[in-house]
Amino acid sequence: MKDKKQKGLSLQVIPYAEVQNLTIAERVKRILNLILDNKIVILQGRLRPEEEARLIEDTMAMVDHIKNFKGIELAIIEPHMKDKDFLTQMKYGIAKKLVGDASALTVIGPASIVKEIKKDPKKIDLMLRK
């Protein structure tokens, strides 16, 4: 993987429906294959905590075995429900149970391209390497 001289930036959007029925291993593998291809992945929805942990584990195993692979940067943006009224929160909660948390966005990039993802509750700043 190239480290400093980047000629372009490739974003890959994965719709929720595309990963919805995959197992944890398949989902993580799909993401990491794109990352190894130097793409920034924008996943509709969020990974479950155990999937995030698995993603970190598999990433570390790859850092150990793939030359010049340094890992990933990861951030999740979620809609803010705390300031919404009870009914909206309840509707969101039911929808989340029924169809999964498709309203969130997960951004994952190779650490060789994305230096840092600065996150606060309402925005994400992607700091790229020169």
Next chain:
Amino acid sequence: MIRILRNFSKRILRSLFGRKENIKLGFYGPPNAGKTSLANRICKDWTGEEIGVVSKVPHETRHVQFKEKVEIKYKGKILEFKIVDTPGIATKIDYEDFLGFGLKKKEAKKRAKEATQGIIESIQWLDDMDAVVVVLDAAENPYSQVNITIIGNLIARKIPVLVVANKIDLKKADVKKFESTFPEYEVVGISAKEGTNMDEFYEALFKLAKEV
């Protein structure tokens, strides 16, 4: 899955028979947040011995380390813990980052390799914990995804959590920011290095042990 069920049944049995001996207390967090400094302070306070080496170079702890039978006394009560200090969890490891701390290339590469294995080890140990102290750097951004991932995994495993905002001796430390980021948890601001607010920490720790 088996580990989660085993942990859950252990918790049920504990609550039925009220046994709280040798509570496995994990110290989790990102690298350089002060997990080992805090574990050292506790172990030194109650056993006279430290648990591990601390350093300014990230990923100093690269293997899970323990201290068995640490008896802590607070307001007339005694609890026995097994202190489990874990390597810091990160999503990236670059050996070049270590060169800036004066390490030679060969040493830096070795450290990076061990650090990746340490992270995997930390994650695999999560299911074995009875309670976890998440140690975060009070001068850093609390919204870091690693912090959220660690806490999310503890919630999913139904493991009681105490959030510690360490390094309050630093000018940039902002404990309130951590309290608003994790409103569901008790956040204790401490300085493990200077021993500030340790009374408040022990009080929170005893409250946490009640949830085990």
